[in-house]
Amino acid sequence: MQAFIGTGVALVTPFKKDFSVDTDALKKIVNYVIDGGVEYLVVLGTTGEPATLSEEEQELVISTIVEANNGRLPLVLGVGGNNTHKVVAELENKDLSRFQAILSVSPYYNKPTQEGIYQHFKMIAETSPIPVILYNVPGRTASNMLPETVLRLAKEFKNIIGIKEAAGDIVQAMKLIQHKPKDFLVISGDDMVALPMVLAGGSGVISVIGEGYPKEFSEMIRLGLQRKVDEAYALHYKLMDSIDMIFEQGNPGGVKEIFKSLGLSENTVRLPLVNVDANLAGRLDSFTKQLSK
Template sequence: MNYRELLRGTGVALVTPFKQNMEIDFPALERVINYVIENSAEYVVTLGTTGETPTLSKDEKIELILFTYSIVADRVPVVVGIGGNNTLSLIKDLETFPLHKAAAVLSASPYYNKPSQEGIYQHYKALAEVSPKPIILYNVPGRTGRNMSAQTTLRLARDFKNIIGIKEASGDLTQAMQILKDKPADFLVLSGDDNLALPQMACGMDGIISVIANCMPKQFAEMVRLSLQNNFAAAKLLNDQMLEAYDLLFAENNPAGVKAFLAEMGLIENHLRLPVVPLSEGLHKAVTDYLQRLK
């Protein structure tokens, strides 16, 4: 299978809506999934960081995977997030989670432990040897505390056929260009930074796994498609319109920003599990004002 074609474009890192009692709000999640698919997102990602996975139990994660499959109903591919800092535990998850309908697994590099580059390599080697699905690496040093170097990414790309790509969210354009320059031809390279997606695609990236595409899927996905068609003049016009939204989404915390947007749009209730809290009053008002101007 050509995963560079299957997962090209805009993937949406889905939020996990909650009710006031902090139970998962499945009807709200159904609304979000339908909204992003109907507005042209190419695929969805469940159990990403935007889904508040550190606060979800194993049973809740399994329930979310199965629910996502049922609502997506094969309309678009589904990628499942399985990452963490306990390699042995992740191996068990890969062996037991319901991955039968997943196109791939997105796996963030280990956080908090701060392993060496060799430790990161050995971690992914252990996952690749047992995973029933292809793995997309996820480098997000702002959350993990350790950057995965271009050299480590390329080593993994060459050594394991079922490591098919990377979500590169270091924010380092030079590192991204090093990966793009030397990667295997079929290796998928995705942005993990909404605000950098346009210049990164100009460098050769295949698309993005996005946060803003939860709430602005049509405009953002079109910007991505135009970029992939090398129509950067038209893509820039759309991107310029979203610059303020990028700032609002990430000013305090993800997913507090995108949940504020979705709540104002009537798709979810604005609840997050601790230790993440909703946007401050002033920033939430700025979100409301921005959405009013769009109307």
């Protein structure tokens, strides 16, 4: 699974001021992150606001990204939810031939036990025709997929190839890295600890800030994978304030302000999300302009 070592970016869905999907802006963003050196693209992850998109809009986003990518980078599709049988039905009926893997979040809101989480992903693994990357993000799901559950899945299902680990717990990540099967990928889902996780033996990151500043962030991860620690941390500290800023008032409001500053898209988000306030927008604009000098 060398395709997923390095920096993947969770693509936003840009909207016009009338809240319709802006396909022209989406194509610009795809080209921007590819030119910036990222290794793969994640389609319809949380950052893409899929919960507010109709099925037709989701297909429009998929087809636009596939066309703009034109086979240049591997694609990962977000396919997850808290209704196991609905997720399985989606996997059975969706055309996944354009994707190299799916990213599937641990069930949210229901707060299943570890056994429930295991059984959920067992069904997904047995159904998915392409590799599966688990996604653990307790801050959104209200339950933590423990290392024991992840390792059980990793060892029992060959098509479960990795996890996007976003618990914000470096010790938990290290336990996964310590005990994982040889080729299993432990991918950071938290931009602030992505470099420490890589240096501890992780495989890279699925990033939000790496979409806003792909050149600098993907280079930082590559330096980390090459064990060029001082050079990597120099970039980490250069970007550190921006990582805090883009999540300060929610995602993807922050990164959409960066794209507005770069002239790539509007900053529009759909309710229940709202735009970041003027103070944060100004700070992000200043940081972006300063970084590009």
